[in-house]
Amino acid sequence: AQSVTQLDSHVSVSEGTPVLLRCNYSSSYSPSLFWYVQHPNKGLQLLLKYTSAATLVKGINGFEAEFKKSETSFHLTKPSAHMSDAAEYFCVAVDNYGQNFVFGPGTRLSVLP
Amino acid sequence: NAGVTQTPKFQVLKTGQSMTLQCAQDMNHEYMSWYRQDPGMGLRLIHYSVGAGITDQGEVPNGYNVSRSTTEDFPLRLLSAAPSQTSVYFCASSYGPRLAGLTGELFFGEGSRLTVL
Numbered sequence: 001a002q003s004v005t006q007l008d009s010h011v012s013v014s015e016g017t018p019v020l021l022r023c024n025y026s027s028s029y030s031p032s033l034f035w036y037v038q039h040p041n042k043g044l045q046l047l048l049k050y051t052s053a054a055t056l057v058k059g060i061n062g063f064e065a066e067f068k069k070s071e072t073s074f075h076l077t078k079p080s081a082h083m084s085d086a087a088e089y090f091c092v093a094v095d096n097y098g099q100n101f102v103f104g105p106g107t108r109l110s111v112l113p
Numbered sequence: 114n115a116g117v118t119q120t121p122k123f124q125v126l127k128t129g130q131s132m133t134l135q136c137a138q139d140m141n142h143e144y145m146s147w148y149r150q151d152p153g154m155g156l157r158l159i160h161y162s163v164g165a166g167i168t169d170q171g172e173v174p175n176g177y178n179v180s181r182s183t184t185e186d187f188p189l190r191l192l193s194a195a196p197s198q199t200s201v202y203f204c205a206s207s208y209g210p211r212l213a214g215l216t217g218e219l220f221f222g223e224g225s226r227l228t229v230l
Contacts, residue, residue, distance in 0.1 A: 009153075034218050034219075036219075036221075042223065042224075043203060043221040043222060043223040043224050044156075044203070044205075044219075044221040045221075046218045046219075049218050090155065090156070092219070099144060099161075099163060101146070101158070101205075101207075101219060103148075103155050103156045103157075104155065105153075105154070105155040106155050
């Protein structure tokens with residue numbers, strides 16, 4: 001069975017400083033992995049996805065994530081945080097059949113002025 | 114292209130009432146699903162469907178029914194609402210198993226906020 005762990009429930013950074021949101025997965029195979037963002041009172045929007053083509057994945061709004069199989073990790077980074085990045089972020093894994101989506105518990109990102 | 118459309122956006126029910134949350138997608142996705150989101154618990158899968166006429170239970174199916182008579186629609190029914198069902202509900206769709214080699218992401222509706230008194 002798959003599982004997804006997000007190591008921090010809340011991360012706080014200052015505007016203009018780097019962002020690191022951590023995600024680890026557990027699976028008997030290499031799943032596809034996604035990061036979603038949810039702004040307050042909104043639906044979930046896809047930031048980026050890994051589907052085994054390239055280990056470093058670039059997404060929208062300057063975010064990127066690196067798939068490291070040896071560490072079973074898919075951490076999300078951004079070089080410089082913006083106030084508009086304040087939101088909840090979810091790491092998600094799906095099996096090879098595109099059917100069993102497993103969500104991490106989410107990390108709330110706060111950006112301080 | 115509307116994507117995934119959920120109605121209603123807000124609903125207040127009394128304990129014991131029934132209602133249906135509607136979900137429709139216009140992307141010809143095979144896979145559709147319902148999640149509930151509660152504070153501190155992330156998203157939990159209620160039911161899902163991999164095609165018309167096929168449904169299955171997720172992590173928290175009790176108190177909910179679904180059906181999938183068409184590719185486009187996947188309604189979620191609350192049979193007898195309880196305060197524990199107060200939550201935000203999200204419908205999501207994806208390409209599904211037939212296009213597993215192009216495993217795609219979930220596309221989400223904007224959510225339905227349900228309060229059960």
